[in-house]
Amino acid sequence: MLGPAALRPSAALKTLAFGSVALWCLIAAFPIFWITVMSLKHPVDAFASNPLIVIFGDRTRETGLGISTFGLAVTAAALFSAYRIGRGALPRCASALSRAVGTRVAWILLSAAYILITPIVAIVAIPALAGSLDPLLGIFGRPIVGLTADHYVSVWVEGEFYRNFINSMTVTSGVVLISLTFGTLAGFGLARTRAKIAFWILIAALVFRALPHSVLVTGYLPVFINSAEILRPLFGEGAPTLYGKPLPVIMVLVAINQPFTIWMLRSFFANIPRELDEAARVDGCTYFQAFRYVIIPVMWPGVITTGLFSFLVGYNDYLVTSLLLDEQNQTMVPAITGYFNRETTSTDQVRAVAAAVSITAPLFFLVMVFQRHIVRGLTTGAVKG
Amino acid sequence: MLIFIAAPLLLVLINSFYVTASKFETVETESCTPGIAGEICVTELRTRPLLDEDDKVIRQTRYVGLQSYRNVLELEKAAGFLINNDFRSILTIDFWKALRFTLTFTFITLPIMLAAGLGIALAVNMVSERFRGQIIFVSLLPLIITPVIGALSIRWLFIGDGILTAALEMILERDIAMFAQAWTVEVLILFYRVWHIVPFAFVVLYAGLQTLNRDTLESAIIDGASRWERVRYVVVPYLMPLIVFLTVIHLMDSYRVFEEIVGLGAESHVISLQWITYDYLRPDDAGNRAISRASASAMLTMVGIVFILALPLRQTWRDYHPRRK
Numbered sequence: 255m256l257g258p259a260a261l262r263p264s265a266a267l268k269t270l271a272f273g274s275v276a277l278w279c280l281i282a283a284f285p286i287f288w289i290t291v292m293s294l295k296h297p298v299d300a301f302a303s304n305p306l307i308v309i310f311g312d313r314t315r316e317t318g319l320g321i322s323t324f325g326l327a328v329t330a331a332a333l334f335s336a337y338r339i340g341r342g343a344l345p346r347c348a349s350a351l352s353r354a355v356g357t358r359v360a361w362i363l364l365s366a367a368y369i370l371i372t373p374i375v376a377i378v379a380i381p382a383l384a385g386s387l388d389p390l391l392g393i394f395g396r397p398i399v400g401l402t403a404d405h406y407v408s409v410w411v412e413g414e415f416y417r418n419f420i421n422s423m424t425v426t427s428g429v430v431l432i433s434l435t436f437g438t439l440a441g442f443g444l445a446r447t448r449a450k451i452a453f454w455i456l457i458a459a460l461v462f463r464a465l466p467h468s469v470l471v472t473g474y475l476p477v478f479i480n481s482a483e484i485l486r487p488l489f490g491e492g493a494p495t496l497y498g499k500p501l502p503v504i505m506v507l508v509a510i511n512q513p514f515t516i517w518m519l520r521s522f523f524a525n526i527p528r529e530l531d532e533a534a535r536v537d538g539c540t541y542f543q544a545f546r547y548v549i550i551p552v553m554w555p556g557v558i559t560t561g562l563f564s565f566l567v568g569y570n571d572y573l574v575t576s577l578l579l580d581e582q583n584q585t586m587v588p589a590i591t592g593y594f595n596r597e598t599t600s601t602d603q604v605r606a607v608a609a610a611v612s613i614t615a616p617l618f619f620l621v622m623v624f625q626r627h628i629v630r631g632l633t634t635g636a637v638k639g
Numbered sequence: 640m641l642i643f644i645a646a647p648l649l650l651v652l653i654n655s656f657y658v659t660a661s662k663f664e665t666v667e668t669e670s671c672t673p674g675i676a677g678e679i680c681v682t683e684l685r686t687r688p689l690l691d692e693d694d695k696v697i698r699q700t701r702y703v704g705l706q707s708y709r710n711v712l713e714l715e716k717a718a719g720f721l722i723n724n725d726f727r728s729i730l731t732i733d734f735w736k737a738l739r740f741t742l743t744f745t746f747i748t749l750p751i752m753l754a755a756g757l758g759i760a761l762a763v764n765m766v767s768e769r770f771r772g773q774i775i776f777v778s779l780l781p782l783i784i785t786p787v788i789g790a791l792s793i794r795w796l797f798i799g800d801g802i803l804t805a806a807l808e809m810i811l812e813r814d815i816a817m818f819a820q821a822w823t824v825e826v827l828i829l830f831y832r833v834w835h836i837v838p839f840a841f842v843v844l845y846a847g848l849q850t851l852n853r854d855t856l857e858s859a860i861i862d863g864a865s866r867w868e869r870v871r872y873v874v875v876p877y878l879m880p881l882i883v884f885l886t887v888i889h890l891m892d893s894y895r896v897f898e899e900i901v902g903l904g905a906e907s908h909v910i911s912l913q914w915i916t917y918d919y920l921r922p923d924d925a926g927n928r929a930i931s932r933a934s935a936s937a938m939l940t941m942v943g944i945v946f947i948l949a950l951p952l953r954q955t956w957r958d959y960h961p962r963r964k
Contacts, residue, residue: 267866271762278759279777281834285792286780288802292795301798303805341772457952464891464944468916469937473647475920476930509647570785572898573913577920587787591901607795610788621779625772628779632839633846 286614293608294401297600300607311400321401325384332380336372340622344368357554369619405601405608415589415609421500422569422585428504429568430561433515436508437560441519442549446528456520459513467510467573474506475577498580506574511567515560521634522556523549559631562624569617586613648941651934708935734936737910738943740825744911745893748832752889753882755833756840761870763841764848775842782838790902793831794818821908828899828909836892840885847881848874887951894947912940 288308292300296314299307307313321329344364351360409415444452477484481496496502526549534544569587576588590613593606621628672679709715712734730736763774781789796803797817808815817823851874859869875882897913900906906914919933 268765271765274758274762275766275774278762278837279774282781282838283777285789285796285834286784289792289795301801303802305802308802341776460952461944461948464894464948466895466897466913466916466937466940466944468897468913468920468933469651469941470647472916472920472930472933472937473649473651475928477647477650566783570783570787572785572787572901573917577917587785590787590791603795606791610791613785613788617783617785618780621776621783625776625779628783629775629842629846632842 286618289607289614290611293405293604293611294403295604296400296402297604299400300604301600310398311402314400314402315397316400317402321399322384322388322397324388325380326399328384329376329380332375336375337622340368340619341625344623365623368623369616372619405605406612409605409609409612413605413609415586415612417582418584418586418589419612421579421583422587424500425503425507425575425585426565426568428500429507429511430564432504432508433511433564434557434561436512437515437519437564438553438557440512440516442523442545444516444520445523445526446531456517459516463513463517465510470506470510471574471577474502478502478578497578498583500579500583503575503578504568506578507568507571510574511564514567515564518560518563518631518634519556522553522560525556526552555627555630558624559627559634562620562627563631565620566617651937708939710932710935712939733910733915734912734939737912737915740909741894741896741911744825744829744832744896745890747829748836748893749886749889751829751833752836752840753885755837756844756885757875757878759837759841760845760848761874763845775845778838778841780838781834782836782842784835786835786898787902789835790828790831790899793827793834794903797827818904824903824905824908827903828896828905831899831903832893832896836889839888843881843885844878847878851877883951890947891944894944912936912943916940 291308294314295308295311296317298313299311302308348357348360348364351364354360355363444455475497478496530552531544531548534548535541539547571585572587575585576591579585579588586609590606590609593602593609712732716732730739759778763771766774784792795801798804804815804817815823817827855873855877856869859873864872895913896911897917900909900911900914906918910918916933916936919929919936922928
């Protein structure tokens with residue numbers, strides 16, 4: 255047996271490895287970091303070609319908006335602790351609380367609290383604190399970095415982006431709920447059956463997973479547009495036009511997402527020992543009782559993971575929502591094209607940047623809280639698929 | 640699944656053989672205006688849509704066979720270019736242009752993704768364990784960011800005199816406009832996709848590395864294998880199933896390339912197969928959607944995916960059905 259010394263890389267190699275990892279992290283995070291910085295500046299600063307001007311926001315500072323050294327320090331400390339709480343304390347709290355109210359409720363409560371409280375602290379508490387203490391601090395209280403939240407205000411309040419946000423949430427939650435309901439049942443069935451058709455269903459799912467989404471939309475679109483005429487014999491005069499409504503879009507997205515959901519949940523269920531539900535059956539449970547009392551309590555990790563990916567399908571979609579929804583029901587991602595298609599002023603552009611950052615922020619929190627689940631989801635498909 | 644996926648597909652197939660259009664009639668009209676020397680009369684032929692009793696435009700659906708496919712493929716034109724050995728001109732036809740781009744895109748990003756993913760996975764494996772959580776956290780961001788938004792964020796870095804364009808101009812000492820010609824836009828699209836997909840390869844391969852048996856590595860060392868040889872002959876063969884898996888997923892996903900083109904605003908320079916269908920489905924200035932042509936191009940896209948999937952599917956078939964004797 256060799257000691258670990260033989261496996262240890264040389265110093266040069268280690269430096270190389272460290273350097274390339276650092277470079278990768280820089281490349282990975284930089285675009286997201288940079289649009290966040292841009293969204294907080296005056297348009298002249300945001301599209302300046304000198305990076306220092308973008309960071310320090312000269313023009314923004316001239317208009318009297320900025321943050322002092324002290325404010326910067328407080329913000330950095332707050333961000334750091336928010337990160338620590340999100341990754342360390344929150345999961346621990348959840349597991350402590352779960353003894354009292356159950357795992358699901360604990361997670362939902364804590365995530366909701368976290369997502370609500372963090373922006374309030376960032377937007378209201380810190381500026382208030384900095385504003386009241388800055389005049390007393392002399393040189394540390396003088397603004398050094400120009401910052402403005404104007405673009406966010408104009409996007410969310412004047413641009414009524416909250417409507418798009420609500421639409422996004424409707425579509426996304428619909429997709430998650432429906433695909434999980436059918437996915438768990440189908441996945442469980444496929445993991446337990448020995449029938450030959452199960453193999454064919456899985457192959458069909460794989461083929462459908464590869465299907466370009468536009469192909470499916472092409473099938474649905476004419477039907478939705480003419481749905482009032484098609485459905486008239488069934489519903490009479492009140493037959494609805496499906497085009498532009500959220501519900502049909504949820505249906506299409508579920509159809510797109512379902513093959514993936516079924517594959518993923520099947521491999522999760524295949525990991526739950528068959529003996530578990532067989533034992534319950536021997537003890538006199540019916541098939542559905544076995545599912546309800548034995549499988550449901552142990553399936554949550556798999557369901558949360560699959561739910562996360564279903565969430566991403568609904569939340570990130572552009573193609574389906576932009577084609578099938580009308581103006582009032584538009585979700586956030588297609589709505590943003592309204593800003594950058596205009597391209598009239600650089601103010602519009604910065605507003606689009608602010609909208610883009612608003613769309614990204616929830617995803618950021620999602621990775622922070624559910625990193626473990628996401629990694630498991632990515633690797634489950636790979637190893638077991 | 641059958642109702643919600645297979646039925647629409649069938650509908651697409653049927654739609655691709657039919658064209659719905661407004662019915663037109665040509666009428667001769669005579670309009671006269673009073674002039675000094677008497678009335679000046681102009682007779683002209685006008686095309687106007689036929690109206691029914693309710694004054695609605697009559698729309699008619701008729702069977703056109705493969706006409707829509709011909710409209711999408713423009714085979715005669717392409718054949719004409721082929722005969723004249725004018726390969727470049729074929730790429731002026733939308734469909735062939737899109738096909739060319741989709742295929743180059745797929746096969747250029749594939750090796751870059753695998754190599755970068757493996758490289759980062761090996762490097763992270765060497766870095767001390769304390770930072771790994773944070774590294775994975777940062778790496779996941781490009782993967783789960785909304786694709787359109789990710790492409791937009793790259794675009795904002797380069798647009799006009801964006802900071803990265805300015806930096807490039809300083810290094811190369813020449814004027815650069817990233818969005819003015821097709822190849823730079825294409826490079827940006829490739830860059831975006833690599834940025835977006837490398838984390839996936841990295842996470843999967845990194846998870847695979849964790850299960851690598853240390854004894855195998857140690858015996859390789861005893862046999863005198865250098866670090867490179869160990870990677871080449873032990874690690875890569877061990878990770879091979881994962882690499883195959885990543886390849887299949889990547890083929891499926893990059894064949895669908897679409898969001899980058901919207902996000903980077905590249906449609907005037909570079910288009911993909913899925914973008915063509917999307918474009919046909921969007922209402923044009925008159926509010927009409929070219930459903931029939933969209934169906935035809937969707938079916939052609941489908942044919943492509945069958946080709947791409949044929950190989951992995953055969954493999955799965957063999958796995959499930961060991962040779963019968």
